[in-house]
Amino acid sequence: MKVAVIDIGTNTFNLLIAHKPNRRLIPLAIHKEFVFLGKGGINNNTIQDDAILRGLQTIKKFKKIADDLGATKIIAIATSAVRNAKNGNDFARKVKSLTGIDVKIINGNQEAEYIYNGAREATNLGDNPVLIMDVGGGSTEFIICDRYQVYWKKSIEVGAARLFEQFHKSDPILQQEIENIEAHLEKKLNQVIEKALDFEVETLIGSSGAFTSIAKMITHNLNEPEKLKNSTEYEFDLVEFENIRENIVHLNLEERVKIPGLIKERATMIVVGTVLVKFILEKLNIQQFKLARYALKEGVASEFLNCITH
DSSP: OOEEEEEEOSSEEEEEEEEOGGGOOEEEEEEEEEOOTTTTTGGGTOOOHHHHHHHHHHHHHHHHHHHHTTOSEEEEEEOHHHHHOTTHHHHHHHHHHHHOOOEEEOOHHHHHHHHHHHHHHHSOOOSSOEEEEEEOSSOEEEEEEOSSOEEEEEEESOOHHHHHHHHOOSSSOOHHHHHHHHHHHHHHTHHHHHHHHHTTOOEEEEOSHHHHHHHHHHHHHTTOGGGGTTOSEEEOOHHHHHHHHHHHTTOOHHHHTTSTTOOHHHHTTHHHHHHHHHHHHHHTTOSEEEEESOOHHHHHHHHHHHHHHO
């Protein structure tokens, strides 16, 4: 059986079509569109009219792809931008009216659980507690877990789009703006830091597009981009991460767009993303930093296909 999952994110909409023969999730097709649903309205908890239109057109396109590829079930999941928007339910109703697809608006805990299920399909989480971090546009999910279970999880409204709209006013970003982000994170993430220290977490696993972008920049820098091809995981070199981060904070958007490995749609918010990642790495004195290339959509697909086969 083939399932299609549409992940309605704050910046990106993702489509996954997958099946699960032999208890292993196999992606058959993946499509991504940069919709920027939260653009211009995320910190006012609204979805702008032009963003709604972009979203509807993208879901219609994804439905056609899913139908053409023979998906027997389409599951649409909406996260931070839709769940926090005053007109989020309106958007979901418009999707249903246009495409017949029911949009499931999930809370932060459900989002974290799906991300855990996805990451677990991509990499061996091991026997000791690790921290999974998924940087979205609206929220960032933090999950303390091992390969057997989740110990603690929380979704916090410190996504890249929120941080960008609130703090990144200059281009290149000013040192004062970086310090303002860090002061904001000190307040917002104190519980995450406390819990991770309690569990003696030494490994950070990143599971979103921001981390994939960082990995692509590093592998291009090292002339080994093939390391990411056909792989569901990657281990970061902490020194290489810091070199990339230190470089991009001094570049303006026009310069960032030219960085090998960084797609232009990610260039706007990658700076605040790396500030957020560095904050966690330093606060927890992380010793191992990995990428898991599966996240929410793979977790949703895996859970659904497990239910069908059991």
